[in-house]
Amino acid sequence: YRHTLSENGIYLDDNQWKAVQTTEGPLLILAGAGSGKTRVLTTRTAFMLTELNYSPKEMILVTFTAKAAKEMKERMRLYPGISSSTLNQLVIGTFHSIFYKMLMHHEPEQWSPNNLLNQEWQRQAMIKEASREIDIDEKEFAFDQALTQISWWKNHLTTPDQVKPKDVWEERVSYLYKRYEQMRLAKNLFDFDDMLIGLHELLTRNTHLLKRYQQRFAYVSVDEFQDINKVQVELITMLCDRTKNLCVVGDDDQSIYAFRGSDPSYILNFKDRYPETKMVILNENYRSNHQIVSSANNVITTNRTRYAKQLLAQTSSEKPPLLFYPFDEEEEATMIMNDIKKQIENGANPADFAILFRTNSSARALIERFISSSIPFQLEADGESFYRRKAVRKVLAYLKLARNPDDSQALQELVSALFLKQQAVRDIKAASIANDCTYIEALPHLQGLQPFQMKKLSELPKRFLQLQKKSPVQAIEFIEQEMGFNDYVKKQGNEGNKMERGSDDIRDLKVMARHHSTIEDLLDYIDHMTIKYDEVRYQKNITNATQLMTIHRAKGLEYKHVYILSCVEGSLPHDYALEAWREGDDKPLEEERRLMYVAMTRAEESLKLSVPITRRGKKAFRSRFVREVQRLAPKQQLKS
Numbered sequence: 001y002r003h004t005l006s007e008n009g010i011y012l013d014d015n016q017w018k019a020v021q022t023t024e025g026p027l028l029i030l031a032g033a034g035s036g037k038t039r040v041l042t043t044r045t046a047f048m049l050t051e052l053n054y055s056p057k058e059m060i061l062v063t064f065t066a067k068a069a070k071e072m073k074e075r076m077r078l079y080p081g082i083s084s085s086t087l088n089q090l091v092i093g094t095f096h097s098i099f100y101k102m103l104m105h106h107e108p109e110q111w112s113p114n115n116l117l118n119q120e121w122q123r124q125a126m127i128k129e130a131s132r133e134i135d136i137d138e139k140e141f142a143f144d145q146a147l148t149q150i151s152w153w154k155n156h157l158t159t160p161d162q163v164k165p166k167d168v169w170e171e172r173v174s175y176l177y178k179r180y181e182q183m184r185l186a187k188n189l190f191d192f193d194d195m196l197i198g199l200h201e202l203l204t205r206n207t208h209l210l211k212r213y214q215q216r217f218a219y220v221s222v223d224e225f226q227d228i229n230k231v232q233v234e235l236i237t238m239l240c241d242r243t244k245n246l247c248v249v250g251d252d253d254q255s256i257y258a259f260r261g262s263d264p265s266y267i268l269n270f271k272d273r274y275p276e277t278k279m280v281i282l283n284e285n286y287r288s289n290h291q292i293v294s295s296a297n298n299v300i301t302t303n304r305t306r307y308a309k310q311l312l313a314q315t316s317s318e319k320p321p322l323l324f325y326p327f328d329e330e331e332e333a334t335m336i337m338n339d340i341k342k343q344i345e346n347g348a349n350p351a352d353f354a355i356l357f358r359t360n361s362s363a364r365a366l367i368e369r370f371i372s373s374s375i376p377f378q379l380e381a382d383g384e385s386f387y388r389r390k391a392v393r394k395v396l397a398y399l400k401l402a403r404n405p406d407d408s409q410a411l412q413e414l415v416s417a418l419f420l421k422q423q424a425v426r427d428i429k430a431a432s433i434a435n436d437c438t439y440i441e442a443l444p445h446l447q448g449l450q451p452f453q454m455k456k457l458s459e460l461p462k463r464f465l466q467l468q469k470k471s472p473v474q475a476i477e478f479i480e481q482e483m484g485f486n487d488y489v490k491k492q493g494n495e496g497n498k499m500e501r502g503s504d505d506i507r508d509l510k511v512m513a514r515h516h517s518t519i520e521d522l523l524d525y526i527d528h529m530t531i532k533y534d535e536v537r538y539q540k541n542i543t544n545a546t547q548l549m550t551i552h553r554a555k556g557l558e559y560k561h562v563y564i565l566s567c568v569e570g571s572l573p574h575d576y577a578l579e580a581w582r583e584g585d586d587k588p589l590e591e592e593r594r595l596m597y598v599a600m601t602r603a604e605e606s607l608k609l610s611v612p613i614t615r616r617g618k619k620a621f622r623s624r625f626v627r628e629v630q631r632l633a634p635k636q637q638l639k640s
């Protein structure tokens with residue numbers, strides 16, 4: 001069989017082959033990136049089906065993303081002897097897709113898709129409603145982060161009563177969690193997390209049913225096991241309890257979802273759970289060139305908490321990772337764009353390239369450059385457009401009111417930045433009618449305010465006039481310093497509303513504003529980009545497209561040419577990890593290093609790291625990870 005496969009261009013190495021043949025009992029395949037873990041998983045399944053004649057119905061293959069599941073199916077199709085009917089009977093999918101189907105099968109009414117809270121805004125609306133019952137400023141509170149926290153608790157099977165809040169923020173969120181659950185249950189609704197919790201409850205309650213599933217699914221395999229969380233591990237353990245034929249595959253160095261509750265100790269302690277575990281280590285990397293592998297190794301071996309593994313490259317190309325040094329975010333985008341264009345002109349496909357970034361906000365300039373270019377691209381990132389971020393929205397509101405002092409939407413945004421209540425909007429509008437003036441001119445006419453507020457408001461019409469005459473960058477600085485925006489950001493930080501890094505966002509905004517000469521220009525550009533961003537965000541399945549994606553989304557995937565954006569301190573590693581590290585906690589920093597490792601090991605032929613000289617308008621410092629890359633071979637410092 002091993003030979004048959006070689007006709008497909010793959011000849012398994014000894015360790016891979018051993019893993020494929022180990023079909024019974026718990027099996028742990030722990031290995032570095034690109035060593036063929038996913039390949040082994042699919043080959044092993046194909047082997048069991050075609051050589052051992054196991055029934056596809058008794059097998060289940062789980063992975064983390066829909067993209068990975070789709071790719072697995074495609075790979076399975078290529079093995080000799082796998083018919084499409086076999087493939088259709090095989091259960092391959094994500095945790096959610098597989099387990100939701102089971103729930104639907106048993107309790108179709110309760111779990112009808114009509115009752116699914118599948119939109120973020122639906123869930124937000126519920127906790128917003130609950131937030132009115134306690135002292136939360138609805139305009140300012142970070143509801144998105146609250147939902148992430150709630151999801152984290154749910155995935156840990158922590159009920160609202162079991163939460164032990166660490167600070168005011170968690171106290172508030174735990175209240176919202178409790179109310180969210182009550183409201184959801186009253187309306188018979190459920191969210192994605194509930195699917196797993198629901199099945200867990202069902203199988204705990206109904207042992208008869210559990211037995212049936214244990215009978216049916218005799219062979220269970222899980223890819224990317226390092227990112228499994230509590231509820232997932234419990235479900236998998238329950239299903240395998242009879243046969244213990246559980247094959248898990250993963251790499252503790254690629255565990256990057258701690259914030260969602262994933263925990264690499266499940267893979268590292270796998271043997272404690274199943275003492276009879278057979279273990280296979282793969283240490284050949286078949287994906288990346290030799291220099292990329294050794295650089296990535298160099299980075300990851302700096303981590304202290306890890307399972308020591310070796311990784312040797314199979315390919316012999318000697319092209320080292322290339323460093324390049326753009327001046328700022330805008331030049332970074334331009335350099336990458338031009339580099340890719342040149343290669344496409346020389347015959348490369350757009351799909352050969354992936355550009356990876358740590359956070360959406362670090363990719364703003366890049367995304368905008370692609371929007372205005374002719375290279376087909378696909379954006380894989382979570383979150384809203386940069387221009388919809390809270391602090392940015394507020395500053396833009398000032399600029400919009402400078403452009404048009406009767407902009408109603410901008411006025412809404414502005415009132416909270418001026419420490420006014422939302423109802424002030426009505427009063428301002430009324431005053432503007434009564435005095436036949438613009439909204440801005442109406443501000444000093446507001447009644448019943450504190451003297452300090454009155455003083456501020458009475459100055460504003462004049463300030464807005466001054467604002468109009470400024471260049472965009474000067475205008476933003478004026479808003480920060482002279483119009484009270486900095487005070488506002490500070491106050492938000494103090495009040496536990498979690499408007500994090502508002503001032504960073506504004507610095508990003510200033511970097512981009514440098515390229516526009518008037519406020520009018522700047523606002524037109526931003527309007528255009530905001531609309532375009534929403535368009536590209538939902539575009540799927542563009543063929544032969546360059547991938548722009550967060551590192552998190554790139555896990556398990558591979559590309560010929562990879563670029564990593566913004567390899568500077570504060571971006572990768574992220575600021576929050578550096579803060580924790582300064583306070584003596586190096587866990588987040590180690591997770592950042594794993595992210596760097598994941599990013600680097602996506603590359604097959606070439607890897608280019610961008611190290612901008614400035615970031616957010618200030619001098620930037622080369623990422624410590626870049627220093628770790630260079631430590632091995634100092635000659636690798638190349639200029640682009």
Ligand code: ATP
Pocket residue numbers: 009010011012013016031032033034035036037038039040251254286287555556557558601
């Ligand atoms: P990751 O940790 O990133 O998920 P992985 O360990 O799952 O990586 P795969 O994606 O399975 O690695 O394999 C990496 C690449 O190497 C794939 O293109 C795969 O087809 C190829 N490959 C795996 N094993 C072999 C082999 N024995 N001979 C040739 N190519 C191989």
Ligand code: MG
Pocket residue numbers: 037038039223556
């Ligand atoms: Mg894989």
